[in-house]
Amino acid sequence: MKKIRNFCIIAHIDHGKSTLADRLLEFTKTVSQREMQAQLLDNMDLERERGITIKSHAIQMNYVYKGEEYILNLIDTPGHVDFSYEVSRSIAACEGALLLVDASQGTEAQTISNLYLAINHDLVIIPVLNKIDLPGAMPEEIKDEMVDLLGCDRGDIIPASGKEGIGIEDILNAIVERIPAPVGNPDGPLQALIFDSVFNSYRGIEVIFRVKNGSIRKGDKVKFMATGKEYIADEIGTLGLQQIPKQVVECGDVGYLISGIKVAKEVKVGDTFTHIDRPASEAIVGFSEVKPMVFAGIYPVDTSEFEELREAMEKLQLNDAALVWEPETSAALGFGFRCGFLGMLHMEIVQERLEREFDMTVITTVPSVQFRVLTTKEKLLNISAPSEMPEPNFIKYIEEPYINAQIITKSDYIGPILNLCMDKRGILKNQIYLTAERVELQFLIPLAEVVFDFFDKLKTISRGYASLDYELAGYQESDMVKLDVMLNGEAVDALSAIVHRSKSYEWGKKLCEKLRELIPRQMFEIAIQAAIGQKIIARETVKAMRKDVLAKCYGGDISRKRKLLEKQKKGKKRMRQVGSVEIPQEAFMAVLKIN
Template sequence: MTTYADRTFTPPERIRNFCIIAHIDHGKSTLADRMLQVTGVLEARNYRAQYLDRMDIERERGITIKAQNVRLPWTVKDENGREQETVLHLIDTPGHVDFTYEVSRALEACEGAILLVDAAQGIEAQTLANLYLAMEKDLTIIPVLNKIDLPAADPDRYAAEISHIIGCEPTDVLRVSAKTGDGVEALLDEVVRLVPAPVGDPDGPARAMIFDSVYDTYRGVVTYVRVVDGTLKPRERIKMMSTGAVHELLEIGIVSPDQKPSDGLGVGEVGYLITGVKDVRQSKVGDTVTSQRNSATTPLTGYREPRPMVYSGLFPVDGSQYPDLRDALDKLLLNDAALTYEPETSAALGFGFRCGFLGLLHMEITRDRLEREYDLDLISTAPNVVYRVVTDDGNDLTVTNPSDWPAGKVGEVYEPVVKITILAPSEFVGTIMELCQSRRGVLGGMDYLSETRVELRYTMPLGEIIFDFFDALKSRTRGYASLDYEEAGDQVADLVKVDILLQGEAVDAFSAIVHKDFAYNYGTTMASKLRELIPRQNFEVPIQAAVGARIIARETIRAIRKDVLAKCYGGDISRKRKLLEKQKEGKKRMKTIGRVDVPQEAFVAALSTGGGQASEKPKK
């Protein structure tokens, strides 16, 4: 060990920072578990599967949502046969396309990446996307085939496929079984041999990059950093370079596998800082932490701000929970930098927030976390993407909510498009092409990765894939296809706003922006759904779907009919007719002044979305 300023730090040449990138269910978390056991930081009595997946929702769904970091001690022999202690910093990253931003932040804290591929399934589209991210950052890639113990494993075939993609020899692809631990020790030795040591100035002004943070009820904001230059020590005063805020460093430490206080962090080390600050805005992901006494002048290059792809409104079922929802979103934003939100008011749902997400699974996970971690009961409106509307008088408007749609005549509407990559067995090419064309997709190219695997590239409107495209793709390819997408600008589209009217009055929560060809389908579906959900009133209620002033669909909720003749025994028929006419007039008057009672359950059921990308199969 080397000592700087009377403190003991690990010299940078003995540190290796690396992450694991892979598709969902290819064994990232299981491999991380094995590494924890092999290096001895996790005792057998404390072991549980998916140890680094700390949230209940991660363990239930079997997917990683938050990147987690852990420090592992590992001893290797040098060329002279002498044992040398090394410190490995592992970051276990998510695999789903909605959490690519989480992966990109983890890559900034690493010099190397383990590319983990299932030996029975081969490389998948989302793995490719994360691989290209790692290559852009010039990280050292270590290709690894996992699950070689499976009967269906074909490591030779997939090793050739990987070598074709990243330009290495098939013999360079390591083979491990995270389940049995076979090959894990050899993999750690390769990490030490191939991944370069971090580079930085140990004697310069301290500079540390914030790559994650979390809110702790008792200790305030816990910030995770990677030190690039200098050293950080307990009880010194630190400065956030973006805001200039100064705090005392109450605690500094490492994660191995739980938080452990230490004497400080040196060049290349990854750890956590606690300042006791309760204000969540004081710790921004991508900010540079420096020492107040010997401040750095130039901050580190931060992260590119994520652009939301999908918008949805979040409203508390109980209006009095609005302040609680605001506080919960503030705290969640600290832990999820890809989330954006702003206040919104709905005539039907009251006060809430318009939230931006990176995808449908991101939206579902965020709502689930808000309800579990902050004890809220929420309604989310149907998700939609961001449109750009140019009116006839030349105004250029950004529409994130159907209620923002301009009332005047619309000139052109631009919708966001994405480039999607689909990897699937070649036998499903025709089925996939048919599905993509039905969603207004344009074929961009097709490549065969091997005799049996094909890569299809399409340009498609984002609005067509956020609902159920992923489900449809999986069902048509028997679960073998994988999907990835990235932004590709926008295009002119023939879009209209469909309003749902109750008793002639538009309900903003049910409005949607859809393609002109699908307007009738949306209108009839929503009208028939509401007819089943809204209870009968004392008067007849028409449910109408309208585009502008034109009604395109209608359903009717029949009135409750009271038996006014119940006590009218015998007598002249004219008396009965008089009573019925009187009832008819009363219902007519109620209809003109009556307001339709829509129960909260009807909003929840009508606005519930059907799964979309969010349906992932659990880990075995």
């Protein structure tokens, strides 16, 4: 155990975590030159295309230090706020963390929030100043920031460059010297924390775990404590670039377990497993339950594919423990699922993964957040979809979730950012100057205002400099109303939304205009209306396509023409009563792009 070091790499988006991980793997010769490629641990096509890490990845390296060989378990983590749950799971499996800061951008919101996550788990922090080779690097100023943030000595900060491979050896030496060896009882009952799982279509579910106490051998009978299920460890081993089967995984090490588990629900990330014949008395305290921030419906385009979609969702949940879902039905779209996501990027990624990895074409409805409604009968309801909202006369009041948002930006952009937050009904709580140039703004903002396009707008007005981090602050009473969209007098539940009364008129008007552009013209006239309760607040009309029935009348009496037009009008009227309107997928997504 004294030779094992478990560590993760944490940083803000784009501060070079994956590139640094590449250099560490090259330096320790874990990966041969032939196998090497940039961002080696990002093995999903989506991660490579977008240049972001979505999943945490674990890999084991061997490193010789002062003549002794050490085993280093590295876990590369995502940087985006939507995947912070992945980071919290990786941190639970480690004793130390490399905190990366970009030498040209300095500490940002996500750096600070990930740092607090690590400190709460008592991890040893090794500060690394990355990208020192960039022309815009300001190593001395940013070292001052890091000293203020961490309270460390200037000498503790390791200057490095993932791209050029500078400082890699110093980092590896620091990992061995500063990060403590795992603590545990090798002879005690087995306790292993599951911090990840992967679905393999040939071998069932692969469980990735960290042994806290005891050890596990091939062929052992194990029991999952949360679900109570029992299995035989058919194959265990450690994680290189490919899996390396072993006879035994010792105390303190990170490894994988394959035991032919077929049912996705039986593996819970954060669960503990132990031996059947010598069980541990209690489970390891895992990580906090995940709190979804954004809710949206996901429906199969073809209703007969509902069961396939369910299977796809179960397999995806293994890989992405932050995804929460339950079945729901909609009058317009049939059977589907109401899903909880950590943010808009997470939602987009889930939709893309369903299409790529499982060949499912899906329709996603308008995202919304969870509201709380107190009815006139003093009953408290949690509402995550507009269709669950009771009629206005049964509602005493509605509460909506608020978040504490922390925005770090250059001082030049304070004006536009304040305007944006005030627009979104935000309240400025605090303003702290970190340096003369950088300022931290703290806001209390309704979550419903943040889920749509807040992040994109923030990046646009600050030219990419502002960074955002947020956490839930609880619920507050608010004047919210349900806005219905009606086509030809019939409400379309998939397009309704819960909005603040002050914005409902503007929202309804824009939505109707957008739908008028997107809904194709039919043989009959379509009325698009936005309504709050019984009150219509906006209307647009999609005109009917008409055949020129007067083409055969050249000259002659006007009454002949009028007769033909009357006949056509009657037919159109009848058609409108029986005709149904097909809504294209773009119309559902239009609501997102209203602003």
